[in-house]
Amino acid sequence: MTEVKTQELLKIAKENGAPVYIYDGNKIINQYHKLLNAFKPLDIKVKYAVKALNNSAILKLLNKEGCGVDCVSIFEIKLSLLAGFEPSQILFTPNCVGMDEIRQAVKLGVHINIDNISILEQFGHEFSNTIPVCIRINPHILAGGNSKISTGHIDSKFGISIYQMRHVLRVIESANIKVNGLHMHTGSDILDANVFLQGAEILFDVAKDFHDLEFIDFGSGFKVAYKEADVTTDVEELGKALSERFITFCKEYGKELELWFEPGKFLVSEAGYFLVKVNVIKQTTATVFVGVDSGMNHLIRPMMYNSYHHIVNLSNPDGKHRIYTIVGYICETDTFGWDRKLNEVHEGDILCFKNAGAYGFTMSNNYNARMRPAEVLMLDGKNHLIRKRETLDDLLKNEVDIVL
Numbered sequence: 001m002t003e004v005k006t007q008e009l010l011k012i013a014k015e016n017g018a019p020v021y022i023y024d025g026n027k028i029i030n031q032y033h034k035l036l037n038a039f040k041p042l043d044i045k046v047k048y049a050v051k052a053l054n055n056s057a058i059l060k061l062l063n064k065e066g067c068g069v070d071c072v073s074i075f076e077i078k079l080s081l082l083a084g085f086e087p088s089q090i091l092f093t094p095n096c097v098g099m100d101e102i103r104q105a106v107k108l109g110v111h112i113n114i115d116n117i118s119i120l121e122q123f124g125h126e127f128s129n130t131i132p133v134c135i136r137i138n139p140h141i142l143a144g145g146n147s148k149i150s151t152g153h154i155d156s157k158f159g160i161s162i163y164q165m166r167h168v169l170r171v172i173e174s175a176n177i178k179v180n181g182l183h184m185h186t187g188s189d190i191l192d193a194n195v196f197l198q199g200a201e202i203l204f205d206v207a208k209d210f211h212d213l214e215f216i217d218f219g220s221g222f223k224v225a226y227k228e229a230d231v232t233t234d235v236e237e238l239g240k241a242l243s244e245r246f247i248t249f250c251k252e253y254g255k256e257l258e259l260w261f262e263p264g265k266f267l268v269s270e271a272g273y274f275l276v277k278v279n280v281i282k283q284t285t286a287t288v289f290v291g292v293d294s295g296m297n298h299l300i301r302p303m304m305y306n307s308y309h310h311i312v313n314l315s316n317p318d319g320k321h322r323i324y325t326i327v328g329y330i331c332e333t334d335t336f337g338w339d340r341k342l343n344e345v346h347e348g349d350i351l352c353f354k355n356a357g358a359y360g361f362t363m364s365n366n367y368n369a370r371m372r373p374a375e376v377l378m379l380d381g382k383n384h385l386i387r388k389r390e391t392l393d394d395l396l397k398n399e400v401d402i403v404l
């Protein structure tokens with residue numbers, strides 16, 4: 001990390017306290033344009049996956065750039081509408097929700113993406129062809145190695161299996177449903193352009209049977225670097241190969257369709273820094289633990305997915321390297337990282353978790369009656385507090401006091 005960035009992050013922690021999530025707004029904007037440029041001359045539509053980071057300031061920032069959103073709950077839709085998105089820019093991609101939630105989304109006028117045949121039938125009986133729908137298909141390609149974040153495999157609950165297309169076509173025909181989009185999202189770990197292209201071929205093949213398409217949505221799967229040597233999706237290479245293939249497909253299909261993507265991580269992961277303070281250094285027979293003022297309540301990815309987050313000591317950037325195990329203060333085993341090489345750590349130092357923009361704050365919770373941290377947005381050289389740290393009042397807000 002550069003000296004300037006280190007000082008800036010430390011300044012924010014000093015002003016707002018730790019723990020604190022910090023987002024680099026300019027980095028988010030750059031990532032968005034990098035994606036658009038990779039697919040030129042196509043005019044792709046990017047639907048940011050709101051679940052990655054849903055602070056309204058971030059939504060407004062992306063809205064200003066012309067980005068759309070992908071929402072997985074009615075409340076994400078409402079947050080997006082409040083942030084200024086038009087219903088036409090919003091795609092609703094829920095899974096395992098009931099007709100009542102889908103009905104509410106229809107009323108709000110957003111695009112609907114359906115991921116099972118039961119709801120597709122109910123939708124058809126209720127709306128017939130008055131409201132077009134997109135269909136989420138599971139192409140059964142395996143993306144990456146971590147089954148918890150890959151959603152295209154045979155045991156996955158996501159999408160309608162590619163092998164059920166005959167059934168889908170029957171339902172569509174008999175209920176007179178208008179399908180305006182096809183969608184696939186095979187998880188967050190696609191390594192290379194070839195796997196993407198393989199999925200694309202499957203979708204192009206299916207598309208021939210649907211005659212009212214307006215768009216094809218390839219979901220996400222863009223991989224970002226968590227470790228320094230990590231392989232990432234080469235979006236330029238993917239953009240070049242996929243746009244060429246997409247243009248030929250449109251010619252075969254006989255109509256110019258829109259190409260959509262729904263990145264979460266790609267847009268916000270690397271823009272995020274999570275800063276925590278070292279409470280205690282505890283030497284045991286096994287290791288040297290660094291205990292910080294945070295835990296699985298604020299950043300659960302290491303415990304839930306075994307995800308790697310690079311950790312650096314901002315307070316002592318020139319200190320000699322030593323090996324530590326970084327743990328949280330929650331009464332569970334909440335280990336952030338074993339055997340990490342950090343510049344010598346002292347109690348009171350500020351550590352920084354990198355790649356903390358995606359699925360950090362949005363997955364946080366109040367376990368152990370701990371407050372959720374503040375969020376700060378850095379934009380054009382200015383820092384803005386975009387969410388206050390919670391207080392005890394927030395915890396008690398919905399409790400109902402009874403007389404005992």
Ligand SMILES: *Cc1c(COP(=O)(O)O)cnc(C)c1O
Binds near residue numbers: 185
């Ligand atoms: C979570 C999700 C995404 C975003 O995935 P990333 O790995 O963060 O890019 C996109 N589409 C759908 C349907 C999702 O559920």
